[in-house]
Amino acid sequence: MKLNDKNILLGVCGGIAAYKIPLLIRLLKKQGANVRVVVTRAATRFVTELTLSTLSQEPVCQDIFPDGSSTDEWTRHIAIGEWADAYVIAPATANTIAKLAAGICDDMLSASFITLRPNKPKLLFPAMDGEMFESASVQRNLSWLSEQGCIVVNPESGQLASGQCGTGRMPEPETITDVIEQAVTITQNDSVLRGKSVVITAGPTREKIDDVRFISNYSSGKMGFALAKAAAAKGAEVTLITGPVHLHTPEGVTRLNVESSEEMQNAVREHHTSCDIFIGAAAVADYRPVEAISGKFRKEHETMEISLVKNPDILAGFSEQKKAHQLAIGFSLETAGNLDHAKAKLKQKKLDLIAYNTFDGKTSGFEVDTNMLTLIDNSLSIQELPLLSKQKAAEKMLDAIEKLLNSSK
Numbered sequence: 313m314k315l316n317d318k319n320i321l322l323g324v325c326g327g328i329a330a331y332k333i334p335l336l337i338r339l340l341k342k343q344g345a346n347v348r349v350v351v352t353r354a355a356t357r358f359v360t361e362l363t364l365s366t367l368s369q370e371p372v373c374q375d376i377f378p379d380g381s382s383t384d385e386w387t388r389h390i391a392i393g394e395w396a397d398a399y400v401i402a403p404a405t406a407n408t409i410a411k412l413a414a415g416i417c418d419d420m421l422s423a424s425f426i427t428l429r430p431n432k433p434k435l436l437f438p439a440m441d442g443e444m445f446e447s448a449s450v451q452r453n454l455s456w457l458s459e460q461g462c463i464v465v466n467p468e469s470g471q472l473a474s475g476q477c478g479t480g481r482m483p484e485p486e487t488i489t490d491v492i493e494q495a496v497t498i499t500q501n502d503s504v505l506r507g508k509s510v511v512i513t514a515g516p517t518r519e520k521i522d523d524v525r526f527i528s529n530y531s532s533g534k535m536g537f538a539l540a541k542a543a544a545a546k547g548a549e550v551t552l553i554t555g556p557v558h559l560h561t562p563e564g565v566t567r568l569n570v571e572s573s574e575e576m577q578n579a580v581r582e583h584h585t586s587c588d589i590f591i592g593a594a595a596v597a598d599y600r601p602v603e604a605i606s607g608k609f610r611k612e613h614e615t616m617e618i619s620l621v622k623n624p625d626i627l628a629g630f631s632e633q634k635k636a637h638q639l640a641i642g643f644s645l646e647t648a649g650n651l652d653h654a655k656a657k658l659k660q661k662k663l664d665l666i667a668y669n670t671f672d673g674k675t676s677g678f679e680v681d682t683n684m685l686t687l688i689d690n691s692l693s694i695q696e697l698p699l700l701s702k703q704k705a706a707e708k709m710l711d712a713i714e715k716l717l718n719s720s721k
């Protein structure tokens with residue numbers, strides 16, 4: 313349980329997305345968190361205090377002024393800010409965002425925003441109509457709050473409550489829970505990866521045959537994205553260079569989209585000197601057409617020949633020029649190979665760690681959510697991992713990288 317015994321203060325404002333909050337509370341509780349809810353007056357028009365308090369198993373606060381005679385109620389707006397390990401405001405309305413940016417604290421939600429201890433993460437999930445979100449005042453207030461260290465998680469695009477399409481939808485409770493977990497973990501860990509620059513490639517590349525066709529592979533990018541998420545959770549500054557995939561960018565990760573192996577290589581080169589760790593998790597196409605045909609190749613002949621030329625090895629290219637403090641990490645995906653092949657690759661490409669990745673097309677390899685890895689480091693010590701979720705496997709790989717960094721200190 314990633315949020316075991318963590319105190320999450322959840323501020324709910326008067327937006328239509330408040331209907332997702334009961335589910336969010338359930339997910340947070342499932343992760344072991346203690347949840348206390350503060351609501352604005354408007355929020356209670358969208359979701360009842362009874363539902364929120366029943367699910368959180370705590371009374372819901374709204375007013376600063378105590379209604380009972382209990383002495384601990386008098387300074388509750390301060391105590392609640394001190395209690396929290398993270399303050400999550402979801403949905404954050406345009407109105408409350410403006411109040412927070414201005415420092416107004418006329419209700420429990422806005423007052424406890426100011427009393428939260430400075431080293432604790434504040435997360436805002438703005439949700440509103442697309443035009444409202446794009447408005448100059450909302451954008452100005454959000455960028456000011458972000459400059460002050462708040463984590464502003466931009467809304468998603470899609471159909472809005474108004475029936476129109478636009479950017480303004482609050483992410484689903486699962487995504488919000490993920491972001492909270494990361495924020496709480498990042499502020500607590502003292503990993504050797506904290507502040508390190510980690511560059512990760514992910515996904516497939518596309519090599520153009522003509523303007524409408526390409527050569528590619530089945531890589532989904534899931535392993536690379538899981539590594540990016542795990543590295544960011546350990547406090548690393550992560551740049552994720554990805555081929556075309558349909559995945560949500562992990563929080564705190566800088567994403568660069570590329571298409572061909574050549575574009576991927578150029579993007580990696582730009583980070584070559586500045587990065588501390590390079591992880592080549594992309595399934596870079598081994599070959600590309602010698603020359604892409606301009607326009608659309610017409611279906612006039614029974615057969616067609618495409619001459620292919622080998623693509624440069626991006627990982628080996630990085631390794632070749634890496635400085636003593638830099639680490640190069642790679643994968644060896646095998647359908648019929650063995651550990652010896654992975655060991656040879658580790659040596660030949662001068663890698664610091666290689667993940668030998670068995671491929672059975674069902675539980676391990678491309679597209680699926682699980683993976684079976686064997687980690688081999690530069691001293692040829694071997695760590696066999698069982699079948700794990702790609703996220704868990706990524707975390708284990710990051711642990712092994714931390715070990716390498718610690719041993720080279």
Ligand SMILES: Cc1cc2nc3c(=O)[nH]c(=O)nc-3n(C[C@H](O)[C@H](O)[C@H](O)COP(=O)(O)O)c2cc1C
Pocket residue numbers: 324325326327328329352353354355403404405406407408409439440441444
């Ligand atoms: C049906 C309805 C839906 C609303 N949805 C949103 C919304 O999604 N986001 C938002 O910023 N305001 C929304 N509003 C406006 C807010 O409720 C209003 O600005 C209110 O003053 C916000 O108060 P609060 O920030 O104290 O919660 C909505 C209003 C209504 C009537």
